[in-house]
Amino acid sequence: MAWFVFILVAALTIGGGLGVVLSRNVVHAALALLVSLIAVAGVYLVLFAEFLALVQVLIYGGAIIIVLLFAVMLTRSSDYPRISDNKQWPLAAVAALALLGVLVPAFVINNVAGTQAQNASFTGIGESLFTTWAVPFEIASLVLLVALIGAIIIARSGPGEN
Amino acid sequence: MMNDFDQVALLLLILVPLAGSLMMMFMPGDQSKESWYFAIFVAGISLILSLLVFFRYDYDAGGFQFIRTYEWLPGPLDINLALGIDGISAPLVLLNGVVLFGGVLISQTITHRIRDFFVLLLALSAGVFGTFAVRDLFFLFFFYELAVLPMYLLIGVWGSSTDFGTFLRTKEYGAMKLILFLVAGSILVWIGILALYVEASDNSAATFSLQGLAQLSESGQFDETFQTWVFPLFMVGFGVLAGLWPFHTWSPDGHVAAPTAVSMLHAGVLMKLGAYGIIRVGMFLLPEGAENWMPVLISLGTVNVLYGAVSAMSQNDLKYIIGYSSVSHMGYVLMGIATLDNVGVGGAVLQMVSHGLMTALMFLLVGSVYHRTHTRDITVLNGLASRMPVNTFFFAIAGLASLGLPGLSGFIAEFMVFTGAFRTYLPLAILAVIGAALTAVYILRLLARTFMGEADERWADLTDASPMEMSVGGAFVAIIIFIGVWPAPLMRVINVGVQTIPGV
């Protein structure tokens, strides 16, 4: 049963990814991204990381895709019907496949067979989040704050220019 | 009082020009003449110091004197500012004092940015004083660089570009080439120094001090093969500055572009740094290496002599002729060194001093001619004798000294080099004597073409040498004649210095 779910979710993720990368229309690409991210949440479920699946769906699904769509709207990318790849795409494809060629054997050769995934309780995560990982947590919040202020300043339309 | 002067003499000798140049940086204004007066004051002190140092050098005792060691970096590196002068560096220090004072005096004609000019000039001479007065390999290289680098700015900013029709020699080109050559040379030297240090550190006695390394080389620490591949590094590295044949092209181009005072210091003293380096580092520390490489050096020296003389014959620019003649005369120095013979090396050191004076005098006069006529092309200049009798007389003396007329210093030096060379490499010595005869051709061609003959109207209103130039020129001529007639006081010191070179 787990196999079946994994295959389904993996297919969805890969499909979504290809959709983002190959589609001619920007909006289709955004939707494909949504599909892929949700599928990734599925993968987390297969790995019994329920909390993460939740977080994934919440943040990526909810927030990031929306911001991306805003960006598409604000930059009027949708006016251009067909967006093609830049002139370097064959080379890019070759480089990507080369990287694949390097990664896959690396994983296959030294794989650690016979291990089982098991779940992790919510309480454990919460507890370690605020004990061992307290400092990074605070820093993460700081990062978010700085990023958002920065984004506002950069994107703010100054006086008299729009 | 006098013996504690000895203690501090050499340190003063280096610090006075250095401090002078630093202080001058804070002097007000660029156009004011104060910086020139201050520079004369500083150069005067360093001249007096170098005179005191030379005449207090006790030539009976010989060896290193005025020894003073200031600890700089103890521990494994063992680098310390070890000062000391021996028979070879004492006359060269005096030469630098004299040429510096002369150069500063006649730099009256520098108009723009006078202050910075003297800052660099004094820094350069501090470097030269340092190189001659130091017994430590690291500091020798340190001052060697200090002496070379200001040349770039001095030529680049205050130089002059000349268009020779078929090719153009801008001052930037001259300065850039000069610096690139010298830095390339010093890289080789640096590699050599490090090789020495590493080789010496086998038995944990690694040091940068010359005497330390000399003792090690005597005790056989540097074996034959090591010496044979390290010596050429020093020979070529220092040889570049001494105008060794294949690496000489920077010198004439540097002269053409340089202002008068810089040319005087460049040919007068800087080229001697290279030859001094070969003796002090090459021959002192690597006697066997020197032994094996000497045939190469002496043949290159002979090529220098003949090549310089022949190519000077067909030059049309005054400074090019003198530039190539310095290449030829440095050839004598290199030959003298290569003879590894008591008289030959003594002749080489004397030639360094006498050639320094001669060329400085010639550049001084060319500078004064250029300042008045704004051209150095001998096809255009003629008949200057009627307008500038004093200049002509001085130029004649300098020219005759350089072609080796007896009674002037050139002859004594060349004669000793020939004597030394005759004992070791006969055929090359005969070639060098022919080279000396060739020198007569281009010197007389120069004298006949530019100074003799009737002056055409363009040079009708030329004024003779200014009192400043006359006094400096007169002093140089007097020294040249004095050395020519009675070289004993100078030779006593040089002999003692040459005596200490192992393998001579």
Added chain:
Amino acid sequence: MVDLVWFQLLSAALFVIGLYGVMARRSAVLIVMSIELMLNAVNINLIAAASHMEGTGSFANFDGQLIAIFIITVAAAEVGLALAIILRMFRNRSTVNVDEIDLMKW
């Protein structure tokens, strides 16, 4: 159960697709999307490894998931900033295509 290696292959595939997207796409927005894909690929790999480790000791497989959380936060911040920059770019050069932005040319 599904072995770890499959998850690693999945993340590798996703990562490569994202990389291709970054290199091949002309529009800056799509490049940002592709970067998201790459980040998610890393997350998959991380969590797969974490959850396949035997739960030994206190921090068993919590750390994997926590790091993933931090990656997600950074990704979010990154998207915010990236899009702000893209807006600015669009406003100045009225184009989003990366081909036409080459001020840093030699």
Added chain:
Amino acid sequence: MQWAWLIPVFCFAAAPVIVIFGKFLPTKGAFLSILAIAGGFVVFWFVFGSWLDADAATKGCFTSANTGMLSCDYERSWFNAGVIGAVGSVSLHWGILIDPLTIAMLGLVTFVALMVQIYSMAYMMGDPRFGWYFAVHSLFAASMLTLVLADNFLLLYVAWELVGICSYLLIGFWHERPAAREAAKKAFIVTRIGDVGLLVGILLIWRDVGSFSMLDAFEAVRTGAMSEGVATASAILLFLGAMGKSAQVPFHVWLPDAMEGPTPVSALIHAATMVIAGVYLVARAFPLFEAYDAVPLLIVAIVGLTTALMAATIALVSTDLKRILAYSTISHLGLMMLSLGAFGYTAAIFHLMAHGFSKALLFLGAGSVLHSTEFQETGEMGGLRKVMPLTAIVFSIGALSLGGIPVLAGFWSKDEILVAVNDNRNAAFIILTLFTALLSALYMGRAMFLVFFGELKDQNSHVHDAPLAMAIPMALLGVLALGFGFITFNWPGSFNGLGDFVFFGHAEEFHFEVWLGAVSIVLAVAAFMFAYLAYAKRSISMEATRSRFSGVLKVIENKYYFDEVYQWVVDKVVLVFSRAVAFFDRAIVNDIIVNGPADITRKFGIALRLHVTGHVYTYTLAMALGTVGLGIFVWVRSV
């Protein structure tokens, strides 16, 4: 005797004083230089006197084993190269050597220099650089005297060069004239080439003997310490130097051009003093030359003979009065070298002095002619004896003496040479020498008759005879040219002939070869008669003789094309070679070896710059490829 070094020092001191304070002294310091040389002349007599009553016992004197003459040597150390006693160190000395040869030379140089300086007081009057002329004159006299007195080769070389420089300055005295400048430069460079031989010879001797002193060198030769190869090689090299200075065949081209200088200069330098330095050197280093089987002497004889013959022929055809005298000097120098080559040591010195006096006399006469008529071409002159009686008489005495007319000095010395050549060289030499004697009588007669006989041209009717200051020296020299010949005989009392005074090996008795003397008298008189008929009387038309030898004549007229050959060599070989080297230096060593690498680095830099395209995606691609590369690298290393 020890104060002999005072002679040159007087003049050395006079020269700078005149240069510096010349303007303030009366006659611009000329009297000072004359005073100096006169002082030298006086000291010479003291030296001569003290040498006469010195013997082997007096301090510093010894009868030298080589020459057999009593010679005294005093020296002081100059400076030493290398600490004394260290291996290879050399100590150099100043030193003077007094022996009959030196005394003869001292007498000749001081006397002639004195005469010429008095003469030039009048001759150079009004010249803008009057003071400078006398300064260089006394410097020349001083260096010539040092050369004669020197006891070691180094001092000899020093004086040798100084003499060369003074002749350069004096020839180029009127340096406004381009011809004078070129002549001066030519003179210096040609003699300088000879000096190379001299210096190499000296150093060769030093290399073998270990010291520069002549006495040690001769000692080494006599005792056989110096190997034959070194002795002959250094002798030939020394002779090379002598050839440069004494204008022997290949190096003679500079002497005729040196006539550009003022005439008193030619009288002093190019007749009586400088040019004989070469002969003096060969005489002084005679032991070297005649050591082993005297091969160098044979070379000296051959070169001497060819020079004498060739110069005599050219003198016969040249038209410029001073050029005739110049070629006659070269010819007589050749004769002196020939006599030395034929072991005629005393004869050579005797001829040297006789020729010195008469040639100086001839030049001074030519000078007074030139001074009043302002041109040198013999064609312009004629019949001047009517307007310049004293010069005519004096000039003819000189001409007759050199022509070889009996009773006069030239005859005796030439006769001595003939005797020497006859004794030691084969028949060919004798015939050619007699032929040269005939030629010299011929051209001397031609010169004399062309200038002073024949009808007086109107344009030089206003000509006045020489003023007093010029007349006295000429008269004195005339007396000497007349009477000098008689010192060869052995007079009653202590002095028995020049042979007993200056000799090599053993004193030579004067003996007169009757048949040789008769033949030379007949030749001389016949030559003068022919010259009288051809040039004074114009009875023998010269055109006929000219046309018969036209081919030969053309060659001789162009001075055997030496000048053209040298000029071609200088222009084509030397200057082209130096331009080529200069071009090589600029084009190849500079532009290719030096600028080459610079250009390559610059081009390489440009190429590298292209990868910065400005597009984001190229950079990401680069990053991707980098990662792939890294991956492969790690993978390869790990396997």
